[in-house]
Amino acid sequence: MGVYGEAKSGKTMFTRKALMDAGYGFVIAEGSEIKTLDGFWRHIAEKLQLNIRRHISTVNEKHAQDHAEVSGSASTSFYVPAVKVKAGLKTSSETRTLEGMTVHSEVLESVREACLNFLEAANMAVIVDDFHAVKDAVLRKEILLNVKVPAGLNRGKYVFVAIPEEALFVGQSDEQLIARNGVHEFPTWSRTDLQEIARQGFRALGIGYEESHITYIERNCFANPINVQQICINICSVCGIKTSADVPAGFVIPRDKVRTALADFANELRFFDDIIRQAESKGGVTAAERKYNVNGVSLNVYQLVFATLCSAAATSESGVRVKTIRDRIRRFLNDDEWKMPKLAEILKRLADSEINLQFARRGPDPNASKRPLYFDGEKLYVTNPMLRVYLLWGYLQGLGLDQDRIVDAPREGA
Template identity: 25%
Template structure:
């Protein structure tokens, strides 16, 4: 049976036909084998840390199996949440509730039915035993979404749970690291640490070559290499772009991926991503409160203030997920004609500080970048891709 594009390129689920195995930290040991080793180490908590959209969850699905994973998110918890109630609910266990019992009494010739309600709370030991008996592995994704207070509470609960041999994997981002886990003295010696590195272009290219071969679509090594650069180290983004290319080719009744379709495919792909509000917030910066901002005329004849220049500079070639301040400053000044006045470095740093404060106070989707220790990190490759290809004025 001929495979369909949506069966081959799967951005949001396990990619059966385009799964690419990578080696762990240049050891020659596959990530899959490293995770399998960690999960077999009784009494240890597994901590996976790596950039967004790098396939951390897909790795878990490959090794553990979709049927054995019980996935919860740090966003499922607030400071008042009962940790074990969530863990029990995810597997359908009635952790907290009421039991109604009926009792019949007889007085002389008169019978009466009496109802009695009792509250119960399932013990965490029984929850843990259920997970063990059914070979379930608890995967806490986006651990950084939980508040610092809740992270500490969860770490305390996990310490006892792993001692009772509950298998747990905690997944987090590098710049909002799971410090409550990795720096917890009580968990010292009980951690299996797995750092997920960014994908190499050669591995990303393999996704495209594998997938298009399955679909009998021709793609040159050169075109696949171009895709591997533009997908910004993200295998998920590569899946999205390749699926977009397939849709465009089907519409034209073609079966060869040529360079002239790539820009259209990139723009088409951004339809899936909703980052327009994030870009607007970053471009506008804080409320000026009636003060006029200095505008700079760019080489493309736009007039932008310094917030607009920062956003514009992030989108330029080459696409980079992490850059130091001098690199960012050079990009900003290159947007302005040679003879024009350039913003000074301190002003740029002040504006970056303001942006950081604005984004920290908003929902998670807005936390797409981070200005920290003299570097700017783009935490979400899909956001940078949208910045490069999803704005209608470009």
């Protein structure tokens, strides 16, 4: 089975839950670790914790002639460990086994056979996460063909999870695979869904909240339920809540705690600072010099531009004009005469910087997700939703600046 959909939308989590509900244990293999077909099975063997023993075998002369091997050559044998199978899920290894069965230790001919025997005996599935990370389409086809027969014989179930649907097309185009697999799109989460995740979590703990809190959480999670969970965890943490027993009677989350939690969440996105580092390396020593003082913090012109983007107005889809950026910098510096004739060049360097994001949203332009900023000569646009969240909540705090003293109006959600 293939499952595709937006990055970090919960595809793997849903697959895990579906398999558990269906009575299957599972292991998760990472597509980024798979370089060859043999490597695919070796990776699964590692995940299954099969005992792989490397030994030096001395073979007799006849065996050496028959197999064109040299006496004393190194070879690898694979063993399935003896396990007493019990019903239920082993939380330590996510391995489900069946009561009354025992898998005996025995030498197996190959890693693949060892894995298949174990998967069949233990009624397990393999989730291949980020299957799109297997860049070679030929290898993806080989893997699917290699599990076709075992899957039909109940020697393991196989779920391939990917972001772009194209990574799974091979299963729909090859005549040997057609009708032997299903490809399903994982639906995106609606704003209502994401808000309800936060509401139910707070209700379960007996925590009071305002609807504006829920809106803040939903607007800043970039349509990701896992981020909703993390922001809610941050809120509980800054409020000193670990369990429902820590919640005072009538407690309602203070607004400032929500803002602190969002700042903590946004500060995990500091990799966006690489935009500034790339621009500095292209612009030379003069532009990179931190010669501007803002409330006791020394900044260079690239950092000043980032600071001008730390408001809901600047991160809106309408973009911000060069003149507006210049005027904001003047206000930051308390210098109405500040000028930089080449400010447009500064903005272009920032817009040309690239950030590789595994979970960037897909789009028609393959390079669009790598460039979180766009400059058309007149306006600078913040195009990446994660960069918007970082600018709105994390960037100024990371510099040690007071957001409310820098930005004119109170912040709104991204």
